[in-house]
Amino acid sequence: MASVAIELVDDGGTAGFDRLTLAAVAGRAGVAVPSLYKHVSSLDDLRRLVATASVAELTRVLASATIGRAGPDAVRAAADAIRAFAHRHPGRYAATQVAPSSDPADAQLVARADETLTVLAGVMRGFGLSDDELVDAIRMLRSAVHGFITLELGGGFGLPDDLDRSYAVLIDGVIAGVERLAA
Known part of the structure; x- marks a missing residue:
């Protein structure tokens, strides 16, 4: 049943997660x-x-893309992995943007989100950041990549210029920002 819901979410594109209903599943x-109430409440x-x-x-996907990499190479690999995931699975990508709550029912989601943060922290550790700077660097990367993805998948880039080049410039800017933060 979860696999059916995941298919529906991706079939719905970037709005698939928001439009998920029990009736559709x-x-x-x-x-x-x-019959679904045997599986979910x-x-x-x-x-x-x-x-x-x-x-x-x-x-x-992030762990696989970044293992054995450090510094700018790791940041590029992480960013590219997130972007590729969003293109392959737009509905699932939207689902990854849900912040878990303190509700005990969200315990598994909290645990999975913590694992994601651990991978992203590993990506940023090569820059010698303090714990506070590490949080800022992760937020910077996530915000920049998410903003680009949101505009890209939503058709928000109307100019004919090469999106991949613009994306590379953005990631270079994030890396420069992380390096400056670490200095």
């Missing part, structure tokens, strides 16, 4: 909505399952 699975529970699976998958 039941329809895709060929069952009645009440609510739409919030279903959304939590999709978000948790999506964050776990993004973390695996």
